[in-house]
Amino acid sequence: MKNITILIILFSSNLFYSQFNKKVDDKIEGKWNFNVFSDSIGFPMIDGIKTENKISLESIEFKKNNIFKANNKKEKFNGKWYAIGNNLILNFNSTTSILYEIMRLNNSRLELKEEGMLTSNLGFDKQ
Numbered sequence: 001m002k003n004i005t006i007l008i009i010l011f012s013s014n015l016f017y018s019q020f021n022k023k024v025d026d027k028i029e030g031k032w033n034f035n036v037f038s039d040s041i042g043f044p045m046i047d048g049i050k051t052e053n054k055i056s057l058e059s060i061e062f063k064k065n066n067i068f069k070a071n072n073k074k075e076k077f078n079g080k081w082y083a084i085g086n087n088l089i090l091n092f093n094s095t096t097s098i099l100y101e102i103m104r105l106n107n108s109r110l111e112l113k114e115e116g117m118l119t120s121n122l123g124f125d126k127q
Helices: 002-018 022-028
Strands: 030-034 059-062 067-071 076-084 087-092 097-105 109-114 122-126
Touching: 022 076, 022 097
Parallel strands: none
Antiparallel strands: 030 059, 030 122, 059 067, 067 076, 076 087, 087 097, 097 109, 109 122
């Protein structure tokens, strides 16, 4: 019985850790500056109301140890980031967490879609 329990724990922990995407981790590391000008970025109108980002970021830096630093015109933010599949989770130290879907990620461009948005609504260029 102990052996079966140990195997189940090992299998489930391996399954959990395999969900973290090392390819995304390698590409996303570095400093990114907000640049929304792209054909694939949009702020959809829902019932005549323009949707907005929950937290607006001018720049964000992803580090190897899953720490990020970000800022906008008013504030500086710190926290932990995780890439799981094609999702990016930002856990801000202010206890706020935001889930993004990674729509595009290459060596020079990062496009994110906030939960509930119809299209990519955040675009960043690598510095």
